Amino acid sequence: MAIERTFQPLPPWQRTDYCGALRASDAGRQVALWGWVSGRRDHGGLVFLDLRDREGIVQVVFNPERSAAAHEHARTVRAEYFVAVKGEVVRRAPNTVNAALPSGGIEVMADALEVLNASAPPPFPIADEEIAGSQSGAMSLSGSQSGAMVSEELRLRYRYLDLRRPRMQRNLRLRHAIVRATRAHFDEHGFVEVETPILWRPTPEGARDYLVPSRVNPGRFYALPQSPQLLKQVLMVGGLDRYYQIAKCFRDEDLRANRQPEFSQIDVEMTCPRPEDIMTIVEGMFARIYRDALGVTLSVPFTRLTYEEAMERFGSDKPDARFGMELKNLTDAFAKTELNVIRRSLAEGGAVYALKLSGEFQPTRRELDELVAQTHSRFGLGLSWAKVAGSEWQGPIAKHIGHTERSGAALALELKAGDTLFLIAGARDKVRPALGDVRLQLGTRFARPARHLLRFLWVVNFPLFEYSEQEKRLTSVNHPFTAPCPEELEALERDPLSAHSLSYDVVLNGEELGGGSIRIHNSEVQLKIFELLGLSREQAVDKFGFLLEALSYGAPPHGGIALGVDRIAMLVCGTDSLRDVMAFPKTQRAVDLMSGAPTEVDSAQLKELSVKVVL
RNA sequence: GGGGUCGUAGUUCAGCCCGGUUAGAACGCCGGCCUGUCACGUCGGAAGUCGUGGGUUCAAAUCCCAUCGGCCCCGCCA
Numbered sequence: 001m002a003i004e005r006t007f008q009p010l011p012p013w014q015r016t017d018y019c020g021a022l023r024a025s026d027a028g029r030q031v032a033l034w035g036w037v038s039g040r041r042d043h044g045g046l047v048f049l050d051l052r053d054r055e056g057i058v059q060v061v062f063n064p065e066r067s068a069a070a071h072e073h074a075r076t077v078r079a080e081y082f083v084a085v086k087g088e089v090v091r092r093a094p095n096t097v098n099a100a101l102p103s104g105g106i107e108v109m110a111d112a113l114e115v116l117n118a119s120a121p122p123p124f125p126i127a128d129e130e131i132a133g134s135q136s137g138a139m140s141l142s143g144s145q146s147g148a149m150v151s152e153e154l155r156l157r158y159r160y161l162d163l164r165r166p167r168m169q170r171n172l173r174l175r176h177a178i179v180r181a182t183r184a185h186f187d188e189h190g191f192v193e194v195e196t197p198i199l200w201r202p203t204p205e206g207a208r209d210y211l212v213p214s215r216v217n218p219g220r221f222y223a224l225p226q227s228p229q230l231l232k233q234v235l236m237v238g239g240l241d242r243y244y245q246i247a248k249c250f251r252d253e254d255l256r257a258n259r260q261p262e263f264s265q266i267d268v269e270m271t272c273p274r275p276e277d278i279m280t281i282v283e284g285m286f287a288r289i290y291r292d293a294l295g296v297t298l299s300v301p302f303t304r305l306t307y308e309e310a311m312e313r314f315g316s317d318k319p320d321a322r323f324g325m326e327l328k329n330l331t332d333a334f335a336k337t338e339l340n341v342i343r344r345s346l347a348e349g350g351a352v353y354a355l356k357l358s359g360e361f362q363p364t365r366r367e368l369d370e371l372v373a374q375t376h377s378r379f380g381l382g383l384s385w386a387k388v389a390g391s392e393w394q395g396p397i398a399k400h401i402g403h404t405e406r407s408g409a410a411l412a413l414e415l416k417a418g419d420t421l422f423l424i425a426g427a428r429d430k431v432r433p434a435l436g437d438v439r440l441q442l443g444t445r446f447a448r449p450a451r452h453l454l455r456f457l458w459v460v461n462f463p464l465f466e467y468s469e470q471e472k473r474l475t476s477v478n479h480p481f482t483a484p485c486p487e488e489l490e491a492l493e494r495d496p497l498s499a500h501s502l503s504y505d506v507v508l509n510g511e512e513l514g515g516g517s518i519r520i521h522n523s524e525v526q527l528k529i530f531e532l533l534g535l536s537r538e539q540a541v542d543k544f545g546f547l548l549e550a551l552s553y554g555a556p557p558h559g560g561i562a563l564g565v566d567r568i569a570m571l572v573c574g575t576d577s578l579r580d581v582m583a584f585p586k587t588q589r590a591v592d593l594m595s596g597a598p599t600e601v602d603s604a605q606l607k608e609l610s611v612k613v614v615l
Numbered sequence: 616g617g618g619g620u621c622g623u624a625g626u627u628c629a630g631c632c633c634g635g636u637u638a639g640a641a642c643g644c645c646g647g648c649c650u651g652u653c654a655c656g657u658c659g660g661a662a663g664u665c666g667u668g669g670g671u672u673c674a675a676a677u678c679c680c681a682u683c684g685g686c687c688c689c690g691c692c693a
Contacts, residue, residue, distance in 0.1 A: 096653090121625070
């Protein structure tokens with residue numbers, strides 16, 4: 001076939017409307033449309049096509065009495081053909097109205113049809129989902145997105161088809177609304193968007209870097225930024241006063257459902273802020289995002305918890321506050337217990353924490369056993385449980401628990417018959433996170449009615465350092481540029497582990513959405529922190545010389561925050577996978593199934609880069 | 616690096632435990648009929664490297680080992 005008969009680079013006519021945007025008020029209009037064939041119902045004499053574009057679908061009717069040629073042509077089209085249609089919008093007869101379709105009150109009587117491109121049969125249905133979706137009404141904000149059952153492998157392999165599906169269309173447009181609201185918000189508050197380089201230098205601390213060889217500097221490498229942290233600090237020294245950016249970040253670590261190797265951050269920094277100022281700006285940003293994207297009004301300010309309070313009450317530095325089941329310290333009640341395991345850990349200075357699962361929920365023995373096993377394998381701690389039956393307890397440990405312990409627990413936890421009590425003893429710093437994990441498991445399993453809630457909160461005053469068993473040294477809880485609390489500066493050297501930082505994390509429903517801090521703007525203090533982290537002056541200058549130098553030239557106090565755009569989009573879209581809010585995500589093995597990246601490269605390219613592959 | 620789970624027509628899955636006829640179903644696809652369907656209906660048809668490799672066995676989708684890939688989790692990662 002002659003190529004000019006199969007390839008028409010220009011459309012035969014201009015579109016007047018989006019298919020999915022047509023409504024009863026358009027009745028009587030002549031329209032020109034284009035879109036994908038979403039479904040075909042061929043009655044021999046009469047052909048119905050569902051035509052889909054990004055706004056939705058509209059039914060097009062081909063009647064031989066109106067146009068014999070168009071009718072004949074319509075019989076040959078198939079799913080996902082891209083076609084152009086001209087016709088008249090007509091109101092449907094009452095008995096043929098389709099209430100399940102926003103455009104169901106009207107249809108387009110076709111006068112002409114052009115196939116702009118045929119389609120091979122798609123490997124999975126594009127159309128199924130929109131019908132299911134339209135019948136069940138508007139998608140819930142946080143409900144699960146089951147959609148048409150298609151394996152994710154296929155969806156990623158044919159991502160362009162997956163993106164045609166209404167769910168992905170909706171998610172990407174919600175994400176767009178988030179980014180637009182973000183830009184508007186920061187712009188209105190005097191923040192300047194500045195781009196920072198993607199090719200930059202490796203910085204120690206944190207994750208593995210993605211490296212890029214430099215052709216013109218053989219043997220040297222750029223690193224893709226894990227975040228623009230240092231650059232934004234330098235921008236403050238540079239006098240930008242208020243900066244923000246939607247920044248691409250790269251970390252070469254193993255993937256999770258909520259972790260991709262490249263992701264976007266809303267990166268913010270300002271001059272002379274108090275933590276309050278940053279938190280207020282960010283609360284305003286979230287309020288704007290939820291208003292613009294979903295029409296939801298958030299109540300601000302968000303709850304604020306100190307790190308210590310979060311750990312004490314929830315056993316987590318990113319508490320899911322949609323449900324209660326808070327931890328209680330029962331160390332005193334168990335001070336004289338006869339239960340050996342607990343007595344032993346108390347003797348070693350340990351603590352006892354407990355939580356209760358309300359009697360309306362009854363875990364099975366199997367679920368209990370799994371929790372015990374998981375707590376042991378993840379934290380190396382023994383989880384004990386007991387069922388409350390009046391003043392007695394039932395379960396493996398029940399007979400070893402004395403009256404004092406039982407009444408102490410009953411008082412602290414307000415135990416009622418039927419409740420299940422969970423208990424862990426050991427070093428306090430291990431017990432709280434372990435029980436926090438149990439709390440989360442139980443909450444996800446049993447407290448599901450609270451799913452739709454939006455429980456934003458701030459966790460502030462993180463410890464400045466923690467001790468790394470692996471590296472046998474102090475490491476920064478946040479990053480080494482985080483400023484210590486001013487009243488603790490004095491104690492910094494004496495007892496660094498007791499120091500806290502001017503830091504704040506924003507958490508929604510147990511998911512950390514972002515974190516930031518007031519930074520160190522003094523090169524001597526910065527050097528002192530490096531020293532505590534085990535970095536010599538020489539090493540510090542080698543790696544961060546440019547920062548130390550910048551700080552020495554009248555660097556103003558500054559601070560900021562970084563927020564995960566992808567995670568925010570996940571929560572706004574009500575999905576539990578980052579892959580559903582990114583156009584072209586990678587698999588757990590960091591592969592792009594559509595393009596096949598990463599690929600091998602030919603030897604000439606490697607040679608040019610002075611790189612040798614050793615496998 | 617480790618644990619779990621899945622892999623069978625284009626798709627979603629059954630069959631696998633307890634090995635044995637020609638590996639089934641639904642949707643999709645192809646062809647016929649059909650002027651009010653919208654999950655159209657109806658009649659007919661095609662469609663399989665049972666992920667891959669090896670082993671056990673007279674015989675393997677089924678049992679064993681290895682390996683590849685998707686997903687979830689731990690480690691890792693702010």
